[in-house]
Amino acid sequence: MLRVRSSVWFGVAALALLGVVNASAASLGVSGDAANSSTPAAAPAGDPNALRICAAKNQPPLSLEDGSGLENKIGVVLADAMKRKAQFVWSEKPAIYLVRDYLDKNLCDVIIGLDTGDPRVATSKPYYRTGYVFVTRADRDLDVKSWNDARLKKLGHIVVAFGSPGEVLMKDMGVYEDNMAYLYSLVNFKSARNQYTQIDPNRMVGEVVNGAAEIAVGFAPDVARYVKASAVPLRMTLIEDDAAKSNGEKVPQRFDQSVAVRRDDKALLAAVDAALVAARPKIEEILKTEGVPLLPVTQ
Numbered sequence: 001m002l003r004v005r006s007s008v009w010f011g012v013a014a015l016a017l018l019g020v021v022n023a024s025a026a027s028l029g030v031s032g033d034a035a036n037s038s039t040p041a042a043a044p045a046g047d048p049n050a051l052r053i054c055a056a057k058n059q060p061p062l063s064l065e066d067g068s069g070l071e072n073k074i075g076v077v078l079a080d081a082m083k084r085k086a087q088f089v090w091s092e093k094p095a096i097y098l099v100r101d102y103l104d105k106n107l108c109d110v111i112i113g114l115d116t117g118d119p120r121v122a123t124s125k126p127y128y129r130t131g132y133v134f135v136t137r138a139d140r141d142l143d144v145k146s147w148n149d150a151r152l153k154k155l156g157h158i159v160v161a162f163g164s165p166g167e168v169l170m171k172d173m174g175v176y177e178d179n180m181a182y183l184y185s186l187v188n189f190k191s192a193r194n195q196y197t198q199i200d201p202n203r204m205v206g207e208v209v210n211g212a213a214e215i216a217v218g219f220a221p222d223v224a225r226y227v228k229a230s231a232v233p234l235r236m237t238l239i240e241d242d243a244a245k246s247n248g249e250k251v252p253q254r255f256d257q258s259v260a261v262r263r264d265d266k267a268l269l270a271a272v273d274a275a276l277v278a279a280r281p282k283i284e285e286i287l288k289t290e291g292v293p294l295l296p297v298t299q
Contacts, residue, residue, distance in 0.1 A: 024205045047108050051079040053238040054108035055088045056095035060202065061225040061290075062113065065090055070221055070290050071112040074127075076199045077282045078112070078259065081275035094196050103262060110272065113221070116256035116299055122269050123258035127276045131238050131254030132165060135208050135216040135223060138233035142215060147173075147243040147251075157182050157213040161214045165243065166217035167295055172245045182213075208234065221257075224291035225279060238293050256297050 045052075053075045056063045063069040067076070072088065079086035089108035091098060099120045102108045116126045124181075136142040144151060147169050152158070158179055161167035170176040184190075186199045186207070204228040207213035216223065220238070227236045239253045260278065261268045287294060 002171075020234070028054065047111075049084055050087045051075075051082055051084040051110060052108040053079070053086055053088050054098040054102040054111045055090055057090045059095050060200075062221060063095060070225070070286065070292075073286050074283055075110075077279045077286065078272065079172055080199060081279035082164045082271055084146055094198070096196050099260070100229075103260065106262075109261060109265070109268060111260040113257050114260040116258040118258075118260060121260035122264075122265065123260050124269060124272045126256035126258050126277055126299050128287055128292075128294055129254060129256045129297045130220045130287075131241065131295065133220045133223065133293070134235075134237045134239060135205055135218065135227055136214070136235045136237075137208060137211075138235045140214070141243045143235065143237065144215065145237055146240040147253075152215075156212045157207070158217065159183065159186065159199065159207050159213040159216050160217045161199060161201075161204070161219070161222075164217070164219075165253060169243055169251055186292040205230065205234070219255075220292050221287075221290070226290040228275075236291075236293075239277060240297075254295060256299055 021227060053074070055069075055072060057065045059069070061069060062071045064072065065077055067073070067088075075088070076086045091102060093101065095111075096107075098111050103121065105113055111121070112121060114121065116123050116124075134142075134144045136144065142151070142155075153173060153175055158166075158170065158175070160170060160179075160183070162183070167176065170179065183199065186203055187197050190197050201218055201222040204213075204216045205223050208216045209230055209232045219237075220236075224236065227234045241252065241254045243251045243253055245251060259272050261272065284294065
């Protein structure tokens with residue numbers, strides 16, 4: 001999920017200045033507006049028959065109000081394994097705000113798909129591990145696997161998510177400035193300085209398809225659906241976890257993913273951990289169907 005997670009992990013400090021740091025079989029829940037009104041639409045806190053899932057209404061491909069998002073599907077499977085009814089509490093805002101505006105305010109109880117160990121929350125044992133990928137056209141001789149590949153410095157446009165490990169490395173390599181105007185054109189030059197701004201993952205893949213970018217760098221769950229659906233054959237390659245800045249500082253490319261709960265909700269965390277064991281085969285099937293490459297979890 002494009003929030004304070006792998007794809008924006010390196011922008012946490014800036015977002016902190018703003019106070020910020022997902023079902024066809026499920027109840028589609030309640031919108032954020034309703035959750036903050038006097039209308040009793042959502043399941044009450046502590047309802048043992050419901051799992052209140054914080055989710056963004058419009059953050060494809062991970063979370064969509066019709067329940068078709070990758071993380072929405074995982075949320076339903078998790079709730080089923082807990083013998084509860086999934087109830088989504090929808091936010092009009094990007095998912096990066098879910099912890100501050102929903103979970104911390106007790107408007108919902110879990111968030112699907114945060115990095116394991118996210119300090120704002122208590123995270124479950126990881127239920128899958130994946131990483132960033134290079135996306136290129138299959139008809140191009142660009143089988144890039146590592147940020148250490150010298151060809152990256154000679155390419156034309158490279159599209160990366162703002163605040164991502166890729167952006168950090170491009171700046172360190174001295175190629176970001178050559179791409180900056182292009183990247184901001186993809187968000188109509190909306191500044192990311194004091195507000196959350198991100199390039200649509202579908203647009204990122206589309207830029208490779210139409211030849212505007214030679215390579216896209218995205219977190220696999222954000223782009224896999226669009227790579228798989230592309231009419232133009234594409235190559236999606238997991239990036240080797242060997243990237244480092246010129247000063248030797250490692251820049252991770254692969255991440256364990258967890259379910260998040262409030263830091264003091266130990267009982268719910270234990271229940272989620274137990275349910276994830278039972279739900280693992282179905283979750284892995286969802287991820288494989290989506291086209292997300294999986295790695296062995298490290299924790």
